[in-house]
Amino acid sequence: MFKALLLTASDDQAPHCALAELDEAQLPEGEVLVQISHSTLNYKDGLAITGAGPVVRRYPMVPGIDFAGTVLESSDTRYKKGDAVVLNGWGVGEGHWGGLAQKARVKANWLVPLPAGMTAFNAMALGTAGYTSMLCVMALQQQGVTPDQGPVLVTGANGGVGTIAIALLSLLGYTVHASTGRMNEAAHLKALGASELVDRNTLSAPGKPLQKERWAAAVDTVGSHTLANVCASLQYDGVVAACGLAQGMDLPATVVPFILRGVTLAGVDSVMAPYARRAKAWERLARELPSEVLASNTETIALADAPAVAARLLQGQVRGRVVVDVNV
Template sequence: MQDSPFRALHAELNAAGGISLGIREMTAGELPAGELLVKVAYSGVNFKDGLASQPESHVVAAYPMILGIDLSGTVVSSADPRFSEGDRILVTGYGLGTGHFGGYSELARVPADWAVPVPGGLSLKDVMALGTAGFTAALSVQRLEDNGLRPDQGPVLVTGATGGVGSSAVSMLAGLGYDVTASTGKSSEHAYLRALGAKDVLPRETLSTEGKPLRREQYAAAVDPVGGASLPYVLSTIRYGGSVALSGLTGGGSFPATVYPFILRGVNLLGIDSVNCPEPLRRKIWERLAGDLKPRGLADMIQREITLEEVPAALEDILAGRMRGRAVVRL
């Protein structure tokens, strides 16, 4: 297998200054350094993958690049004693798909320090049904609970609830016994969110920045993968001592805010970094994803299972907000 050609989706700068995506054949000798050679089974489609296909986003360190910020697969060969041929592993974050050839490839070579053994009870497909989005949602829940959140403290707001992080968070929180309020801009998706476990659904326009910097205390906490203009509303509705786990920027990278939620209600704004999460915490989160945080109907979270040829269109869809739940790439 190491000498056999394989296919990968390359992103390259074109003469017009844009990005061209195309499938090409490669050999293992063209892959970057790393202790593990992996036969990739699945990858995922994430908002960051979409950004990586846009040169103005500055997400990718240099082109050409094989995109795909997560992958699952089987070890073909290992130069690290922690892993052996045949081991099932997953990789999310670090430089995968942005500074190191990523998951949209039938074969990958990665540093052993990036690899996490697939927990028992999860398949290679399951871990990419969760993927970076599910890991980020679980890390958000963990951080909120580390800061004292418990189900009896009140409802939890989840923004961007039809996206990968949001839908995962709704399902996880509901499974833990929390009352979840889901926010979405898609009126057609209310039934879908209630099926995931949301008790209430808010239209996105409710999260208006207009009005007072402090509103009625409604939510014990929030999972926010959106950021941007709606974040001040979220902060203004958190109960005294509550927290907001902020993990994304689909709503923009900046937001208008005041200090009042922080100094008058003791609200905590928790930054969620799934890219460089320390290995002990990373493994702990994946064990929880195989246990108490495993979403009900995990397979149903996959709304699309696509091929390499279909990835470019999926990247356009996720950037345009046309994607519900998770899309996995079958390698």
């Protein structure tokens, strides 16, 4: 038996989330059985646990889109008992039982070896948010964005992706501007590496198709009017890596920034990214992001606390990252 958060739902009702004791035999099919050490709470987990968004595709469901732990059993030769692994995405916590539990059984193709020198705690202090941040940085670099070209804007700066993106970009030598609705968190964002704060209200309302050139590039976690205004405010040949929809999934923009300034909109997907890209992202995170940065940006909670914290997360009351110690 093992502990897990279990979501259940009846017809047209919000899901019910409760701490449950489950039998290993109840786990879904997969080649690898993992003893989970730590999981985390992401925005998508908040939507699933509270029922605020149509994230879960079937019930009952164990939420949690990522986890870190050690292999207990494997029928795939790539993994053996005792191997340290990390998982992000692949519909885990949505259509396949996820990481907010002490055990998971998953497909071997979904796993990535935990990089040497990285602990399970640090892996989840990064989690899908940190991994996505690195994918965004990689996308900007692939498009040729260099520190000398000008400042890089990060929207949703107090969230999981935003805080890690600020730290990564700053450590790589970029000048980082941070857009946030919580200006009282200025000290924390500047400690992570932001040199200037931007009130999100200046970006979240409908704006002109083309605006003053302000940034060389951007990492956008917000979407909707914010992303439209960011595109309209990029310098010539600017690039924005878009990975989120906290404000909305719409994009009320025009083609003007793309055809008059050569702006590039680079979409970043963390859920189905191929293995090579995932492994590279995790290797770079282990090498480039000091653990002390994670410590100052992370809150640790017990598995039973996850539902309450998930509600706070959706209300914008959580700063940085939340690690869930599933064995507490």
